[in-house]
Amino acid sequence: MQMNLFAEIRALVVESLADMATRGELPAGLDMANVAVEPPRDAAHGDMATNAAMVLAKPAGLAPRVIAETLAARLAADPRITTAEVAGPGFLNLRLAPAVWQGVVGAALTEGRDFGRSTLGQGTRVNVEFVSANPTGPMHVGHTRGAVFGDALAALLDFAGFDVTREYYINDGGAQVDVLARSAYERYREANGLDPEIAEGLYPGDYLIPVGEALKAKYGDTLLDRPEADWLAEVREFATAEMMAMIREDLALLGVRMDVYSSEKALYGTGKIEGAIDTLRGMGLIYEGTLEPPKGKLPEDWEEREQTLFRSTAHGDDVDRPVKKSDGSWTYFAPDIAYHYDKVTRGYDLLIDILGADHGGYVKRLKAVVSALSGGKVPLEVKLIQLVKLWKNGAPFKMSKRAGTFVTLRDVVEQAGADVTRFVMLTRKNDAALDFDFDKVLEQSKDNPVWYVQYAHARVSSVIRKATAAGIAADDATLAAADLAKLGHEAEIGLAKKIAEWPRLVEIAARGQEPHRIAFYLYELASDLHALWNRGNDDASLRFLQEGDAATSQAKIALARATGVVISAGLGILGVTPAEEMR
């Protein structure tokens, strides 16, 4: 069972309109798709408002207010609705009975963390590909944001009824893993007591030192003084595996778990790349040709060359893209084509790629590929993750590999903690740059949203502990059976109204693929709880715990607990652990 009050009332509105149509008060066959039931911006206008009369006025050929008046009378007959007033140009403002809001509290308690779960996705199979960091070194802050966003988006879609696969694409097939192998080989020489020669272009990072030692442990000195051709493949294999192990550890630190790891290398030699390209060729989308030089400033070494090209312009790209280099080998784009083809053939209804903003120029060709290879049936959404700007001691923290101020995922998580890192990185839209201030993030005040939300949850736990200590049963089963009619004060009903928004918010966030909305909602919900909590200071009757009155206490604590349940569910989507107490 699911409880989405806004959907329920909308259903009532649509049903009433259909009734009106059968009685001839409205023309038959009107399109109700645009009829909305939403919270009004100003709470003084009521609990919910519908635009039905405005939307239908034109197609029905009636004045909005006429429709609104008739609809109002009909809606007012429903026991859930106390008043229905026509306002402004034809809006209909509804007020709902207290019992409805009390019912929301009860639903949150009986459904627990499933309260708000939606069937919006209808089991749509969606593949979310994220992180996909090259296996050549540790993950840095940029990857961290992508990882957190992808994981939260996946969780959000899951909660909204999609069938979600989390996937990591390992770029282990290109030239960069050869560079990794050569870099690791130098560390291997170092481990054997020789001076490493970290030439320009190799990876200088210390993280390869243990890889060199591990190579020594495995191969002893047998790889020394041998031509590259003798060891490259083995060292590459070994080093790549080590890097992936490190990346998996980093992801685990953040609490990210993938369902599928796909390997680029595994596409080579299987005919998958050739197959994908041939499929495109069969559509007339592959040809031998020469690209126009780019407009504007020409690269120094520009020269015309004939290559195998993908006619991506036929699917919305700006220029066609090479799939083969002039020497006949594949470009990096070719395995990507095969990989996306693979995802399409695995039967997903929707593909989502999460990429860094520096890959923006890559989006159109990917969409072209998926569009071509799925016959336009599988949409590809690409979410670009903007930069993270680090701040420390009130100043921007410049990252430089050379200066050794390169900030890794591990650095961030060790300093800020996984919960804080995740929440903070989800307080911004993916396409806006994010400031990550190490000082603020660790602050314990309402300036720090994670802390503030955690504090609200801890307060709920605290009340329950105190109630239990005072001999008032406050377990979920007892609270769910509490006499919620005792929740009558507008401040209490107000909090229940905020809770009622949760299922609706989940759908909005999922539809927009915008997990940040969850974070902002939780902040607001926490704020409402803190406000009610403090009103207990002025008005003792608003305290959650009413000494000596178990029934009233249980009703009030049920409200607090319902809030806690929603915070807990929301934090669960964001991958943040709810706090039981603050320390």
Place this chain on the structure above:
RNA sequence: GCCCGCAUAGCUCAGCGGAUGAGAGCGUCGCCCUCCGAAGGCGAAGGCCCCAGGUUCGAGUCCUGGUGCGGGCACCA
């Protein structure tokens, strides 16, 4: 030159086409603890929602064109 993103209070940012009052936090100025944790709450001041057109019954929100900032632009991944 082209492509993508962003532009809302002094600062950092929310805002699913809805209503003659555009929100939050910080900062500034006030107020509230013999009281479930004040690590909190309440209030005040502070806005040509970048500019110009357009669509719509209705635009901060959608479209077009500007301006500013960021990112990307032949075989590198």
